[in-house]
Amino acid sequence: MNDLSPERDNRIANLKGLGCSRKRVEDVRFTQGKGNYVDDIKMAGMLHGDFVRSPYAHARVVSINTDAAMALDGVIAVLTAKDLEPLGLHWMPTLAGDKQMVLADGKVLFQGQEVAYVVARDRYVAADAVELVEVEYEELPVLVDPFMALESDTVLREDLAGQTSGAHGERRHPNHIFLWEEGDKAATEAVLAEAEVVAEEMIYYHRTHPCPLETCGCVASMDKVNGKLTLYGTFQAPHVVRTVASLLSGIEEHNIRVVSPDIGGGFGNKVGVYPGYVCSIVASIVTGKPVKWVEDRMENLMATAFARDYWMKGRISATKEGKITGLHCHVTADHGAFDACADPTKFPAGFFHICTGSYDIPVAYVGVDGVYTNKAPGGVAYRCSFRVTEAAYFIERMIERLAQELNMDSAELRRINFIRKDQFPYHSALGWEYDSGDYHTAWDKALAAVGYDTLRAEQAERVEAFRRGETRKLMGIGLSFFTEIVGAGPVKNCDILGMGMFDSCEIRIHPTGSAIARLGTISQGQGHATTFAQILASEIGIPADSITIEEGDTDTAPYGLGTYGSRSTPVAGAATALAGRKIRAKAQMIAAYLLEVHDNDVEFDVDRFVIKGAPERFKTMKEIAYAAYNQAIPGLEPGLEAVSYYDPPNMTYPFGAYICMMDVDVDTGETEVRQVYALDDCGTRINPMVIEGQVHGGLTEAFAIVMGQEIAYDEMGNCKTGTLMDFFLPTAVETPHYTTDFTETPSPHHPIGAKGVGESPNVGGVPMFSNAVHDAFRAFGLKQSHMPHDHWRIWRIAEGLGLHG
Amino acid sequence: MIPAAFDYHRPDSLQDALGLLQTHGEDARVMAGGHSLIPMMKLRMAEVPHLIDLQAITGLRGITIDGATLRLGAMVTQHEIIEHAGLSCAAPILREAALQIADPQVRYMGTIGGNVANGDPGNDMPGLMQCLGAEFTLVGPDGTRSVAARAFYEAAYMTARTDDEILTAISFPATTGGYAYEKQKRKIGDYATAAAAVLLTRKGGTCASASIAMTNLSDVPVWSEAAAQALVGTACDDTAIKAAMAAMDADIDPGEDNRGPVAFKRHVAGVILSRAISRAWSRT
Numbered sequence A: 001m002n003d004l005s006p007e008r009d010n011r012i013a014n015l016k017g018l019g020c021s022r023k024r025v026e027d028v029r030f031t032q033g034k035g036n037y038v039d040d041i042k043m044a045g046m047l048h049g050d051f052v053r054s055p056y057a058h059a060r061v062v063s064i065n066t067d068a069a070m071a072l073d074g075v076i077a078v079l080t081a082k083d084l085e086p087l088g089l090h091w092m093p094t095l096a097g098d099k100q101m102v103l104a105d106g107k108v109l110f111q112g113q114e115v116a117y118v119v120a121r122d123r124y125v126a127a128d129a130v131e132l133v134e135v136e137y138e139e140l141p142v143l144v145d146p147f148m149a150l151e152s153d154t155v156l157r158e159d160l161a162g163q164t165s166g167a168h169g170e171r172r173h174p175n176h177i178f179l180w181e182e183g184d185k186a187a188t189e190a191v192l193a194e195a196e197v198v199a200e201e202m203i204y205y206h207r208t209h210p211c212p213l214e215t216c217g218c219v220a221s222m223d224k225v226n227g228k229l230t231l232y233g234t235f236q237a238p239h240v241v242r243t244v245a246s247l248l249s250g251i252e253e254h255n256i257r258v259v260s261p262d263i264g265g266g267f268g269n270k271v272g273v274y275p276g277y278v279c280s281i282v283a284s285i286v287t288g289k290p291v292k293w294v295e296d297r298m299e300n301l302m303a304t305a306f307a308r309d310y311w312m313k314g315r316i317s318a319t320k321e322g323k324i325t326g327l328h329c330h331v332t333a334d335h336g337a338f339d340a341c342a343d344p345t346k347f348p349a350g351f352f353h354i355c356t357g358s359y360d361i362p363v364a365y366v367g368v369d370g371v372y373t374n375k376a377p378g379g380v381a382y383r384c385s386f387r388v389t390e391a392a393y394f395i396e397r398m399i400e401r402l403a404q405e406l407n408m409d410s411a412e413l414r415r416i417n418f419i420r421k422d423q424f425p426y427h428s429a430l431g432w433e434y435d436s437g438d439y440h441t442a443w444d445k446a447l448a449a450v451g452y453d454t455l456r457a458e459q460a461e462r463v464e465a466f467r468r469g470e471t472r473k474l475m476g477i478g479l480s481f482f483t484e485i486v487g488a489g490p491v492k493n494c495d496i497l498g499m500g501m502f503d504s505c506e507i508r509i510h511p512t513g514s515a516i517a518r519l520g521t522i523s524q525g526q527g528h529a530t531t532f533a534q535i536l537a538s539e540i541g542i543p544a545d546s547i548t549i550e551e552g553d554t555d556t557a558p559y560g561l562g563t564y565g566s567r568s569t570p571v572a573g574a575a576t577a578l579a580g581r582k583i584r585a586k587a588q589m590i591a592a593y594l595l596e597v598h599d600n601d602v603e604f605d606v607d608r609f610v611i612k613g614a615p616e617r618f619k620t621m622k623e624i625a626y627a628a629y630n631q632a633i634p635g636l637e638p639g640l641e642a643v644s645y646y647d648p649p650n651m652t653y654p655f656g657a658y659i660c661m662m663d664v665d666v667d668t669g670e671t672e673v674r675q676v677y678a679l680d681d682c683g684t685r686i687n688p689m690v691i692e693g694q695v696h697g698g699l700t701e702a703f704a705i706v707m708g709q710e711i712a713y714d715e716m717g718n719c720k721t722g723t724l725m726d727f728f729l730p731t732a733v734e735t736p737h738y739t740t741d742f743t744e745t746p747s748p749h750h751p752i753g754a755k756g757v758g759e760s761p762n763v764g765g766v767p768m769f770s771n772a773v774h775d776a777f778r779a780f781g782l783k784q785s786h787m788p789h790d791h792w793r794i795w796r797i798a799e800g801l802g803l804h805g
Numbered sequence B: 001m002i003p004a005a006f007d008y009h010r011p012d013s014l015q016d017a018l019g020l021l022q023t024h025g026e027d028a029r030v031m032a033g034g035h036s037l038i039p040m041m042k043l044r045m046a047e048v049p050h051l052i053d054l055q056a057i058t059g060l061r062g063i064t065i066d067g068a069t070l071r072l073g074a075m076v077t078q079h080e081i082i083e084h085a086g087l088s089c090a091a092p093i094l095r096e097a098a099l100q101i102a103d104p105q106v107r108y109m110g111t112i113g114g115n116v117a118n119g120d121p122g123n124d125m126p127g128l129m130q131c132l133g134a135e136f137t138l139v140g141p142d143g144t145r146s147v148a149a150r151a152f153y154e155a156a157y158m159t160a161r162t163d164d165e166i167l168t169a170i171s172f173p174a175t176t177g178g179y180a181y182e183k184q185k186r187k188i189g190d191y192a193t194a195a196a197a198v199l200l201t202r203k204g205g206t207c208a209s210a211s212i213a214m215t216n217l218s219d220v221p222v223w224s225e226a227a228a229q230a231l232v233g234t235a236c237d238d239t240a241i242k243a244a245m246a247a248m249d250a251d252i253d254p255g256e257d258n259r260g261p262v263a264f265k266r267h268v269a270g271v272i273l274s275r276a277i278s279r280a281w282s283r284t
């Protein structure tokens, strides 16, 4: 057979399989306004829910009077904790082994906490009724600083009184949640004590929020006739929601159907279970009518899963030549009022111990103290609870600090310490096995692409010009080399509420040769319907355009753990490939039967099985599919279907090299990003255009986080950034231009070598932009300035360094 | 974010609008583009049982240029200001400022009348109007009166306009000489961290007249006569600019908010003013 024949190339192109920049099939409906989101769902007789929320960060709830609200025409019910208590639903378990109030039970612990739930005829009446619920509060001392919380006599979680241990071990103070440790503390201390050079720094990664375009919401519909509960919602893990709903409500799992319709962005914000879901279900059970609840923007920003709030105290040591010898990190993690992260049980700080980054660090230790404060719970969003973004920011800042102490170029310091290609699979000091990587190649490519040496020369000239008074703008070069850890994860290590973090795919080939595949994941904008069809197209030889991908309906999709933490391609993508291979194996037998040869005498060729050595004799997948349904084939069941549940043997470790260049106005604090270069290695590339889209999106998130986005509180616990006027979302005007690039180092253990890319740019982008700001002031001695680097904080740096003359 | 219930009125004459204001008293408020008022209603910071929409009153529209006097109907949108060629010639600072307000969507709806009547210290037009020496025409049950922009603002959201009056038009003289509207903001769609409106005329090598107003640096716009005086008779050189900055600094009274602490705002106000003066001077 002639492999290079244009005819064969055409057949490959026709599949639109792996490597094809196929346009996103989802966009046809999204760009025409034909998406179907939770708030688009309308059901006969549907009622609307809305919350009375606490204006205080810490207060006792003295009384709740619902009379005036109930008297309003159109109000059906007002639920308080008292109403939920008999059902045992006034509290609910969190995904992190803690519990959380559904409605304020005697006290409130953060501003915006749910106090009462109003159910009304329409959402306008509901909003009016919220105003009429009278709640009497008695204010309590507020703790917004985790360090003070660990010293304070004020006990936030009175419900845990006397409990000296929690889900993750000992609690040494009433406001302490856990101390989690990894690595060799004594050995690390010993290395640090003897080290030639040590850099020490407190690095704060501020509290932020992913602010998805669509807020959280649901429609709960209890059919009292057949006893079935249908729950539509913005769920990143619909199957887990079904299981939790069953455990909480006592409704048998087969009587619950959870549907995630189109989701307008998740970013981890939609992983957790929120009081709104529980209250809507209860309200639907009580009223027998569907009940819809959709948050507004302020509620979403103030009360749903935040991200970060990590105080990371680091020490890193090296030889005089710059070879890193040890890393020590202690984190004070502000979890807010409840520990509502979504961590694997084993890992209350997620995968933070990936914080040795891309470097061969012989000995390391991390300890993480989780702390309660009077802030919203969560810590799930923006790279999930896995804390990889925090880890990457930490190590990439520490590298810069170390370079400063060594008086060395930080690009060179990275190069000296990178894990070498021949060291993979690499076992890190903190216990991970990095699957594959080629960091030096990626780094050299990136430095060459931006003309690194020229940039440094330009920067040096700028500093001179600044000193001569010719300019008020400094130039920063932001370097970042990150190693991600995604694809959670191996069932032996990773679970959510005890459920192993496998994922799944089920394929049905139709008689006419098209197909449907259903997965346990759910797209929130990642383009699964596009890319999973491409994986399958290459595996089974049916064009991607002839494959429907369906997710999000628990009645039809196989069980899976959902989409977050860049896990869909590494886990469900693997399940898809393996299910495809099962289809192919059966197709091979059918083809052999049809061609009247032995199974082993045929081989797969793009979209058909051919007789080895006689490629002109073949059966296309289309013919095979038809035969599967219309022929009685001895020894084979009719039909062509397969299902695969994939338990990954390891995580995958995408990596990347990011470099940006930024001008910083020392007087106004304004910045202008002049260039961003992002090289990603996510292993095998399924759809380059989708990857580029993910990278652009994630870089923009990173830019937002670094340059202004924060969830800030005043000392009374008032959220100061509860609207988009103050919560920074960059527009197209502020967003920099991006240049993307890649290297391709396949994962050795993934069926198609893919690693996942969704979060890489957020993980790597944050240190890049932040390092650029720091780098601009390096010549003037700046060591560390906490994000966000908004105008006034940059001005404060310059002021502190005496640059305002 | 759902406003409390309200009745919606859409009168097609000024008299009817005034009548509705009379009838409903404190419960009524006029709405122009709605891009300041509706967000306040949605946040339930403003409760307006009777909302009187001015969109159907054609008499409140239109831009007229009568010799050296410009007149803008209250319902002229910021977009119309940007698009109007005659206006851009007669008072180019207006277009420069309008382009820095919010984003195109807001500017299609937001009106000059609403912007100046609102009384929000963050709005850009009030300072600009003070810089231009504009007059606001107010019509109420007792007839028509004119109030100078420089005398209109009393405190945040408090103006010389009484509740039963409607602002119908704004007039000001055409500008000559150099101009600049300089604004620092955190992003597109944001109100100013600091903004400066500067008008200058030159005679020979020196500045003959100047007018300077600052935005969002006090609870009212700040027309700084002293800052302007510091420039008159100078060549708008570094020394003069520094003097103007110092004079302006004495007139503003910024508060701390998410945009930054007071010291930062004062610093930025100085930088913004100095840039505005330089640009305006370069255009004389």
Ligand SMILES: Cc1cc2nc3c(=O)[nH]c(=O)nc-3n(C[C@H](O)[C@H](O)[C@H](O)COP(=O)(O)OP(=O)(O)OC[C@H]3O[C@@H](n4cnc5c(N)ncnc54)[C@H](O)[C@@H]3O)c2cc1C
Pocket (backbone or CB within 6 Å): B029, B030, B031, B032, B033, B034, B035, B036, B037, B038, B039, B054, B074, B100, B101, B102, B103, B106, B109, B110, B111, B112, B113, B114, B115, B117, B118, B122, B123, B124, B125, B165, B166, B167, B168, B189, B190, B191, B192
């Ligand atoms: C996202 C966003 C960003 C913005 N950024 C800026 C900015 O950077 N700079 C800026 O200046 N503005 C900004 N604005 C405000 C915008 O320019 C508003 O449109 C403007 O302030 C008010 O004009 P309006 O026609 O929308 O007035 P409305 O909102 O309709 O009215 C505002 C107030 O003025 C009163 N009013 C309106 N017209 C009259 C009248 N003829 N007589 C008496 N009273 C009247 C109303 O009763 C109300 O109290 C922004 C708005 C948004 C939504």
